[in-house]
Amino acid sequence: MTTQQTLPDRTVPLLLVPLLAGSVVALVLGVYGGLHTPTGIAVNLAGFSGPLEAKVWVASAALFFGLVQLVSALVMYGKVPGVAPPTWIGPLHRWSGRAAFLLAVPVAVHCLYAVGFQTFSARVFVHSLLGCLFFGAFTVKMLGLRRDGLPNWALPVLGGTVFALLVGLWWTSSLWFFTTIGVRF
Amino acid sequence: MARNGPLYTLLSGGVLGVGLLVAAMVATPDETAADKEPLAEATETQPAETPDPTLEPTPEPTTEPAPSPTETETAQAVTYVGYVDGGGASVAVIVTGDEAIAYLCDGNAVEAWLDGSAVDGQLGLTGERGSLTGDFDDLQASGQATADDQSWTFTIDVVEPPEGLYRFADTIAGGAEVVGGWIVLPDGTQVGALNVDGQTQPAPALDVENGRATVNGTVVTPERLG
Numbered sequence: 274m275t276t277q278q279t280l281p282d283r284t285v286p287l288l289l290v291p292l293l294a295g296s297v298v299a300l301v302l303g304v305y306g307g308l309h310t311p312t313g314i315a316v317n318l319a320g321f322s323g324p325l326e327a328k329v330w331v332a333s334a335a336l337f338f339g340l341v342q343l344v345s346a347l348v349m350y351g352k353v354p355g356v357a358p359p360t361w362i363g364p365l366h367r368w369s370g371r372a373a374f375l376l377a378v379p380v381a382v383h384c385l386y387a388v389g390f391q392t393f394s395a396r397v398f399v400h401s402l403l404g405c406l407f408f409g410a411f412t413v414k415m416l417g418l419r420r421d422g423l424p425n426w427a428l429p430v431l432g433g434t435v436f437a438l439l440v441g442l443w444w445t446s447s448l449w450f451f452t453t454i455g456v457r458f
Numbered sequence: 459m460a461r462n463g464p465l466y467t468l469l470s471g472g473v474l475g476v477g478l479l480v481a482a483m484v485a486t487p488d489e490t491a492a493d494k495e496p497l498a499e500a501t502e503t504q505p506a507e508t509p510d511p512t513l514e515p516t517p518e519p520t521t522e523p524a525p526s527p528t529e530t531e532t533a534q535a536v537t538y539v540g541y542v543d544g545g546g547a548s549v550a551v552i553v554t555g556d557e558a559i560a561y562l563c564d565g566n567a568v569e570a571w572l573d574g575s576a577v578d579g580q581l582g583l584t585g586e587r588g589s590l591t592g593d594f595d596d597l598q599a600s601g602q603a604t605a606d607d608q609s610w611t612f613t614i615d616v617v618e619p620p621e622g623l624y625r626f627a628d629t630i631a632g633g634a635e636v637v638g639g640w641i642v643l644p645d646g647t648q649v650g651a652l653n654v655d656g657q658t659q660p661a662p663a664l665d666v667e668n669g670r671a672t673v674n675g676t677v678v679t680p681e682r683l684g
Binding site for chain 2: 378
């Protein structure tokens with residue numbers, strides 16, 4: 274991605290529309306989660322003993338692809354010493370990202386529909402907040418990818434933000450589940 | 459790079475999300491169409507999580523569940539309270555949907571507020587000063603609980619108001635930060651504790667009828683949880 278070195282100020286506004294769109298996504302999710310009365314139930318995935326078990330494992334799978342994202346991005350940017358970016362690193366990055374995102378969607382739908390945006394404990398509040406921000410940040414990243422002439426730092430920062438949010442989400446849900454209730458399916 | 463790729467990714471996620479949401483709505487007995495949509499249609503919903511209409515004290519065996527609006531809109535809170543085995547403390551568990559909170563207290567200096575999950579009949583709760591694991595069904599909850607490094611086992615029953623768990627948390631006159639918990643048991647006994655600026659002490663009596671208690675000369679109004 275090239276920058277317009279002579280006009281650095283004009284590159285950042287390119288992110289304006291993606292940022293706005295991302296904010297709308299995050300807000301809509303949060304408002305829906307807050308207004309919709311949680312049902313307590315939703316469609317479950319076959320093969321798991323319950324929706325929470327399904328969610329923690331699907332979310333863990335999303336985190337796995339998130340880690341692939343991190344590594345492939347580092348390789349792509351030549352940040353891993355001694356590893357020349359192979360030709361397939363781009364497709365790997367794209368498809369692992371899609372996988373992570375598409376795995377996260379059903380988890381989020383269950384969260385929003387069955388549980389809602391909750392604040393009764395710090396963990397739950399942080400998780401609710403991160404969940405909304407994650408999809409907002411992901412939207413910014415996706416729309417940002419379509420823009421030419423972004424500053425060099427834009428995509429790594431956006432990608433890093435999305436990854437950090439995903440880790441935070443997993444930490445406050447799946448890791449909590451594994452350590453509190455146990456590793457079970 | 460296929461520049462529309464990211465857009466398709468976003469859109470497919472959006473479509474997937476909306477699709478799942480609609481599927482969830484169809485699978486959920488909803489307030490208006492509930493009578494026509496037997497729960498069985500939602501083949502993969504979790505029965506353990508479904509607010510069990512049989513818990514309602516008004517049995518109407520003629521019609522199928524026919525849930526009242528409030529029942530389906532919100533996951534209904536079910537309260538279990540009782541003494542721990544041996545009677546050294548009391549425990550209250552409130553299950554709402556797949557979340558639960560609990561309060562464990564010896565009426566003196568040991569107490570713990572807990573929260574966590576209630577899924578598939580299993581409780582997993584933690585808090586700063588304790589934890590609770592166990593099983594629950596429509597009538598009883600049982601398991602083991604820990605507070606301030608003391609452990610008990612318990613088997614407690616579902617109760618209806620005014621029995622249950624009451625809580626007050628606020629700063630009272632004089633600036634003291636107070637968190638009070640009262641477990642009102644079926645035999646009318648109250649087991650409660652008051653945490654004032656981090657120090658746990660026995661709670662003053664709770665006037666259950668009027669929902670009042672007096673803390674350091676200040677009248678406070680604990681509310682019944684669940």
